[in-house]
Amino acid sequence: MFDVTYLLPLVVLCPLLGAVLCAAFGEVKELRRFAHWPALVFAALSCVCAVTAAVNVPDYQPRLATAPLSYITFPYQETGADRIDWFAVTTGSGSRLRVELSLTADNLSGVMLLGVTFIGFWIVVFSVGYMKGSPGFPRYFAVVSLFLASMTLLVLADNFILMFAGWEGVGLCSYLLVGYWHHKPSAADAARKAFLVTRLGDVGLILGIGMLWYMQQTFADLTDHSNALDYTVAFHYARQMADQNPAMFTAACLLIFLGCVGKSAQFPLYVWLPDAMEGPTPVSALIHAATMVTAGVYLLARCTPLVALVPGVQVTVACVGAATAFIAGFIALTQTDLKRVLAYSTVSQLGFMFLAVGSGGGGVLQTVAVTAAIFHLFTHAFFKAVLFLSAGSVMHAMHDHIDMRDFSGLRKVLPVTHLTFLCGAVALAGVPIFSGFWSKDMVLEAALRAGESPRFGPVYMVLFGVALVTALMTAFYTFRAYFRTFWGELRMPEGAHPHETWTMNVPLIVLAVGAVAVGVVAEPFTHWFSHYLGAAPILKASDGGRVAEHHLNWPLMGGSAAVALAGVGLAYYLYVVKPAAPAKLASGMGSPYYLSLNRLYMDEIYNVLFVQPLTLLAGLCKLIEAVVFDLVRLVASVPRYLGDVVLRPLQNGLVQFYALAMVMGVAAFVGYLVLFAK
Numbered sequence: 001m002f003d004v005t006y007l008l009p010l011v012v013l014c015p016l017l018g019a020v021l022c023a024a025f026g027e028v029k030e031l032r033r034f035a036h037w038p039a040l041v042f043a044a045l046s047c048v049c050a051v052t053a054a055v056n057v058p059d060y061q062p063r064l065a066t067a068p069l070s071y072i073t074f075p076y077q078e079t080g081a082d083r084i085d086w087f088a089v090t091t092g093s094g095s096r097l098r099v100e101l102s103l104t105a106d107n108l109s110g111v112m113l114l115g116v117t118f119i120g121f122w123i124v125v126f127s128v129g130y131m132k133g134s135p136g137f138p139r140y141f142a143v144v145s146l147f148l149a150s151m152t153l154l155v156l157a158d159n160f161i162l163m164f165a166g167w168e169g170v171g172l173c174s175y176l177l178v179g180y181w182h183h184k185p186s187a188a189d190a191a192r193k194a195f196l197v198t199r200l201g202d203v204g205l206i207l208g209i210g211m212l213w214y215m216q217q218t219f220a221d222l223t224d225h226s227n228a229l230d231y232t233v234a235f236h237y238a239r240q241m242a243d244q245n246p247a248m249f250t251a252a253c254l255l256i257f258l259g260c261v262g263k264s265a266q267f268p269l270y271v272w273l274p275d276a277m278e279g280p281t282p283v284s285a286l287i288h289a290a291t292m293v294t295a296g297v298y299l300l301a302r303c304t305p306l307v308a309l310v311p312g313v314q315v316t317v318a319c320v321g322a323a324t325a326f327i328a329g330f331i332a333l334t335q336t337d338l339k340r341v342l343a344y345s346t347v348s349q350l351g352f353m354f355l356a357v358g359s360g361g362g363g364v365l366q367t368v369a370v371t372a373a374i375f376h377l378f379t380h381a382f383f384k385a386v387l388f389l390s391a392g393s394v395m396h397a398m399h400d401h402i403d404m405r406d407f408s409g410l411r412k413v414l415p416v417t418h419l420t421f422l423c424g425a426v427a428l429a430g431v432p433i434f435s436g437f438w439s440k441d442m443v444l445e446a447a448l449r450a451g452e453s454p455r456f457g458p459v460y461m462v463l464f465g466v467a468l469v470t471a472l473m474t475a476f477y478t479f480r481a482y483f484r485t486f487w488g489e490l491r492m493p494e495g496a497h498p499h500e501t502w503t504m505n506v507p508l509i510v511l512a513v514g515a516v517a518v519g520v521v522a523e524p525f526t527h528w529f530s531h532y533l534g535a536a537p538i539l540k541a542s543d544g545g546r547v548a549e550h551h552l553n554w555p556l557m558g559g560s561a562a563v564a565l566a567g568v569g570l571a572y573y574l575y576v577v578k579p580a581a582p583a584k585l586a587s588g589m590g591s592p593y594y595l596s597l598n599r600l601y602m603d604e605i606y607n608v609l610f611v612q613p614l615t616l617l618a619g620l621c622k623l624i625e626a627v628v629f630d631l632v633r634l635v636a637s638v639p640r641y642l643g644d645v646v647l648r649p650l651q652n653g654l655v656q657f658y659a660l661a662m663v664m665g666v667a668a669f670v671g672y673l674v675l676f677a678k
Contacts, residue, residue, distance in 0.1 A: 004052060004053050004056045005073065005074045006074065007049040007050075007052055007053045008049075008053060008074040008103040008104075008105055008156055009074055009103060010045070010046070010049045011046050011049045011050045011053065011113065011117070011152050011156065012046075012103070012149055012152045012153050012156065013149075014042040014043070014045045014046035014049065014149075015039075015042055015043055015046050015145045015146070015148040015149040015152065016145070016146065016149040017038070017042055018038040018039045018041070018042030018043060018141075018145035018149075019039075019142045019143070019145035019146040019149060020142075021038035021042075022035050022036070022038050022039050022138050022141040022142035022145055023138060023139075023142040025037075025038065025138055026137075026138025026139060026142065027138075032137065032138055033137075035137055035138035035141055035142075036124075036127070036128050036131075036137070036141045038141070038145070039124050039141040039142075039144060039145045040121075040124055040125065040128070042145065043117070043120060043121040043124045043145065043148060044121055046117050046121075046148065046152065047117035047118050047120075047121045050113035050114065050116075050117040050118075050152070051113075051114060051117070051118070053105050053110065053113065054105070054109075054110030054111070054113050054114055055110075057105055057106060057107055057110045073102065073103070073104045073105075073158065074102065074103045074104075084100060084101040084102065085098055085099070085100055085101070086099045086100060086101045086161075086162065087099055097213070097229070099159060099161045099162060099229065100158075100159065100162075100230075101162065102157075102158045102159065102162070102230075103156040103157065103158060104156065104157075104158035104231070105156060106536050106537055106538070107532055107533050107534075107535050107536035108298075108301060108302060108370075108374065108533065108536045108538065108539075109155045109156055110532075111374055111378060111529075111532070111533060112155045112294070112298055112374075113152065113155060113156075114378075115290050115294070115377070115378055115381040116148065116151050116152060116155065116290050116291060116294075117148070117152065119289060119290040119381050119382065119385050119511065120148045120151075120286065120290050120291065122385070122507040122510055122511055123144075123282050123285050123286050123289075123290070123385065123389070123507065124141070124144060124145075124282075125503060125506065125507045126282055126285075126389050126392070126503070126504050126507040126508070127140070127141070127144065127280070127282040128503050129501045129502075129503030129504040130280065130281065130282055130392055130396060130504060131280060131282070134280075136180065139180075140177075140180060140280070143173055143176045143177055143180075144173075144177070144282075144283075144286065146169070146173050147169075147170060147173035147174075147177065147286060147291060147292075148291070149169070150166045150169025150170045150172075150173055151166065151169075151170050151290075151291040151292070151295070152166075153165065153166035153169065154166030154167055154169070154170060154295055154298075155298065158230060158231055158232075159229045159230045159231060160209045160212070160229045160230075160231070160234070161209070161229050163299070164205070164206065164209065167202070167205070167259075167263070167295060167299075168202065170291060170292045170295060171195065171198050171199070171202070171263075171292075174194055174195075174198075174276065174287055174292050175191050175192075175194060175195040176191075177279045177280070177283040177286075177287070178190050178191040178194050178275075178276045178278055178279040178283065178287075179191025179192075179278075179279070180279050180280055180283065181278070181279070181280075184278070186278050187278040187279065189275075190272075190275040190276060190277075190278040190279075191278075191279075193271070193272050193275055194272040194273075194275070194276050197262060197269055197271060197272040198262045198263055198269070198272060199262075200258075200262055200269060201258050201259045201260070201261050201262015201263055201269055202259055202262060202263075204254075204255040204256070204257075204258030204259050204262075205255065205256055205258065205259025205260075205262075206259075207255045208251075208252045208253070208254075208255030208256035208258070208259065209229065209252075209256070211248055211249075211251060211252035211255065212229070212234050212241070212252050212306075213229055214248075215241045215244070215245055215248060215249065215252070216233070216234070216237055216241065218244065218245075231302070234306070235305040235306070235538065238305050238306050238309055239309065242309045242310065249306075249309070249310070250310050250312070250313060252306075253303075253306055253307050253310050253313045254313060254316070256299070256300075256303060256306070256307075257300065257307070257313065257316070257317060259296070259299070260295075260296030260297070260299050260300050260354075261296065261320065262296075263292065263293065263295045263296040263299075264293050264294070264295065264296025264297055264350050264353075264354070265293055265324075265346070265347050265350060266296070266320050266321065266324045266347075266350065266351065266354060267320060267323050267324040267327055267351075268602075270324060270327075270328065270347045271602055271603060271606065273287075273288070273293065273343055273346060273347055274340055274343040274344055274347070274599075276288075276343070277337075277339040277340060277342075277343050280392075281339065281388060281389065281391060281392030281395055281396075282388075282389065282392060284339060284342075284343070284388045284391075284392075285384070285385045285388035285389050285392070288342070288343065288346040288384055288385075288388060289346075289380070289381045289382075289384040289385035289388065290381045290385060293346060293350060294377055294381070296350075296354075297350065297353045297354065297357065297373055297374070297377050298374075298377075300317065300354070300357045300373075301357060301370045301373060301374055301538075302538065304360070304366050304370055304538050304539060305538055307360075308360055308366050311360075311361040311362075311455070311456065312361070313361070314357075314358045314359075314360050314361025314362075315358060315361040315362075315456050315459060315460075316358070317354055317357055317358030317361075318354070318355050318357075318358025318359055318361065318362075318447070318450075318459075318460065318463055319358070319459070319463065320351075320354060320358075321350075321351045321352065321353065321354025321355035321356075321357070321358060322351060322355045322463040322466045322467060322470075323351070323466075324347060324348070324350065324351035324354065325348045325349070325350075325351030325352050325355065325466070325467065325470045326348075326351070326466050326469065326470050326473075327600065328344045328345070328347035328348035328351065329344070329345075329348040329470045329473040329474055329477070330473065330595075330596055330600075331344050331596055331599050331600060332344035332345055332348065332473070332477040333473060333476065333477050333480075333596050334586070334593060334596040334597040335477075335597075336403050336404050336405050337402055337403055337404070338391050338394065338395075338402050338403075338404050338481055338485060339388070339391050339395075339402050341477060341478075341480075341481045342384070342387050342388055342391060342481075345384070345387075345428065345474065345477070345478065346384060348470060348473075348474060349376070349380050349384070349428075349474075351470075352376055352440065352443050352467065352470075353373045353376050353377055353380075353443070354373075355443060355446075355447055355463060355467060356369055356370075356372040356373035356376060356442070356443040356446050356447070357369055357370060357373040359372070359446040359447050359449070359450040359460065360450075361450070361453075361456060362447075362449070362450025362451065362452070362453035362455075362456050362457065362459075362460045363450065363452065363453040363455075363456075366539055367530075367533075367534045367539045368445075368446050368449065369446050369450075370533070370539055371442065371529070371530050371533050371534060371539075372439070372442035372443045372445070372446040373443070374533055375438075375439045375442055375522070375523060375529050375530075375533075376439035376440065376442065376443050378439070378518070378522070378529070379427065379435040379436055379438070379439040379515075379518055379519050379522075380428075380436070380439070382427070382435060382511055382514035382515045382518050383423070383424040383427035383428050383434075383435060383436055383514075383515035384424070384428070385511050386420050386421070386423060386424040386508060386511035386512050386514075386515050387421060387424035387425065387428065389420075389504070389507060389508055389511065390417050390420050390421035390424065390508060391421075392504075393414065393416075393417040393500065393504055393508065394407075394410060394414065394417060394421075394485065396504070397410075397413070397414055397417075397496060397497060397498040397499055397500070398492060398493055398496045398498075399493060399494075399495040399496050399497065401493040401496070404481065404484040404485055406491075406492075406493045407485065407491050407492050407493060407496070408484060408485065408486075408487065408488035408489060408490070408491045409486070409487060409488045409489050409490035409491060410485055410486050410490070410492075410498070411486040411487065412490050413490065413492075413498035414486075414498055414500060415500075416500050416505045416508060416509070417500060417508065418486045419512070420508040420509060420511070420512040421482060421485070421486065422482065422486075423512035423513075423515045423516050424511075424512065424515050425478050425479060425481075425482045426516075427515040427516065427519070428474065428478045429474060429475035429478045429479060429564050429567060429568055430471055430474065430475060430560060430561075430563070430564040431475075431561075431564050431565070431568065432557075432561045432564070433520060434515070434516055434519065434520075435514070435515055435516065435517070435518045435519025435520070436515075436519065437519065437557075437560070437561070437564065438519035438520060438523050438524050439519055439523075440471060440560065441553070441556065441557055441560050442523075443467065444464065444467055444468070444471075444556060444560060445553050445556055447460055447463055447464040447467055448460075448461075448464050448553075448556060451464055468559075468560075468563060471560065471563050471564065471567075472563045472564075472566060472567045473567070474567065475563065475564045475565075475566070475567025475568050475571070476567040476568075476570055476571050477571075478567075478571075479567065479568045479571035479572065479575075480571045480574070480575055482571075483571055483572065483575040483576055484575055487575070487576055488575075488576075488579065524552060
């Protein structure tokens with residue numbers, strides 16, 4: 001029987017090899033036009049390996065007796081076998097830290113791999129048609145492949161440091177892809193903004209990891225601290241760390257959460273994600289749907305054994321998630337750029353996921369909270385990918401125009417794009433039977449059940465109300481974008497060339513089917529998703545072995561459906577039945593309208609509070625440096641000047657000059673004796 005453990009490194013190495021070959025093809029003129037083939041082939045192989053490994057996780061019996069059930073680990077630590085070390089260091093106190101190149105798959109990482117590799121592959125296929133003719137064709141596919149390799153490494157790593165390597169890898173790739181059109185100042189600025197803002201969160205993450213390692217040094221029974229940053233070791237000692245040093249343990253959890261806030265674009269570090277749409281549209285689909293922004297949600301779910309011990313941290317996670325969902329949804333109501341609407345929608349839906357993860361602080365089983373978050377992450381990956389790729393198809397046909405004021409009625413000339421966008425829209429809006437309806441219902445149910453907590457119940461009930469209002473806004477702004485783009489009279493900007501190609505249509509159709517069906521197939525009646533994810537060892541450990549099955553809450557589902565249909569109906573009335581009404585409504589709303597239109601002026605506020613003061617400080621430091629440097633240069637230049645002007649000419653190596661100097665010296669001495677000697 002084939003050992004599936006050997007598939008884990010292939011999941012990472014396949015796209016990594018694809019990146020190398022794409023770059024190599026780009027260096028050979030005759031092969032440059034085939035540079036996409038390595039990315040396609042190795043993305044497909046990575047997907048096959050990932051699916052095979054994920055399917056074999058639940059029933060896999062590990063050969064290592066000490067390994068947790070339902071884990072697949074590569075390489076195995078068999079008798080007499082050495083693990084593969086990445087690096088090892090010894091601290092001043094004598095503690096040794098060893099980081100291994102070890103990959104581990106369980107039910108949680110299995111779900112993530114399915115989304116990352118499957119959706120990533122179809123985005124690569126779409127990119128072949130979308131990026132055709134681009135001067136940086138090989139560079140694009142090389143970085144996309146590296147992006148997939150980094151994300152799979154992040155998911156499969158079995159220790160915090162190796163995970164952090166993948167974490168920083170996706171950050172680097174996002175910088176390169178968002179700034180792909182580097183000749184455009186807006187793209188270059190957006191890439192720098194994404195890189196710097198997410199680095200703020202990453203500082204918190206690495207500090208939190210360091211705190212966990214520091215706290216474990218005090219355990220007498222942990223004689224070998226070399227593997228203290230492995231997930232299994234950190235989770236095993238979580239209770240002891242929380243009991244012995246509760247303040248530091250809470251701080252470590254909050255710092256890890258800060259890293260998740262930056263990567264998953266939560267308030268207040270969400271400002272980078274809407275600007276990330278400056279990259280090619282397939283990049284937006286990759287970042288917003290399957291890879292980078294989901295890393296924060298994944299890490300929070302992975303660290304459930306840690307954060308579950310601090311209900312206050314979980315409540316904080318839920319509050320930040322609900323606030324982010326509402327703020328981003330409010331901003332999306334008035335945006336006119338189709339991709340920007342979808343970008344703020346991503347921020348808002350990520351807020352829903354954080355709300356779900358944090359609902360465990362209200363006494364809900366961690367299985368319920370994490371399953372709701374990851375299920376929404378899973379369905380969101382499908383419908384957000386198809387929405388962004390459909391927007392890319394519109395942009396491709398409209399000669400790079402994406403402002404909804406420049407076109408309308410496109411369903412007549414882009415029929416496939418229209419239908420696939422509609423599939424994604426009904427899923428995002430939470431219309432009944434479509435995938436987003438089921439996953440959003442699980443999030444709302446987790447928040448509602450957390451409201452029964454005697455300690456934090458009132459807080460969660462407020463968050464539940466915020467989530468309902470946000471769901472109404474989501475349905476409205478989603479179908480506002482749909483009706484403005486595809487309904488009404490046919491209008492197109494000058495230079496538009498409406499067309500659709502099979503390389504772009506096939507991925508759209510596949511992902512649209514997923515957006516429609518993946519929710520109902522995976523959960524409400526079969527409970528496949530709940531049973532699969534609920535078997536994850538970290539969730540079993542957090543809930544004391546209890547596995548909570550999701551049940552259909554019919555009153556909540558009815559209310560959720562009514563909210564979604566109300567939002568869709570309002571959008572239809574304003575943009576189809578009464579198309580002149582939105583302008584009148586906007587002029588009558590005043591400040592709320594302009595706050596939404598101008599994105600709450602958050603960029604301007606950050607500019608005043610942080611950018612300008614830091615720029616001023618940098619200028620002051622530069623001035624001080626210049627003054628100090630000038631003083632140092634003055635002191636250093638005096639002896640150099642004396643040497644250059646006085647001493648160096650005397651030592652020129654010419655014998656005639658030395659003889660003349662001797663004669664002149666003797667003559668001067670004789671003259672002195674004649675004139676002045678007595």
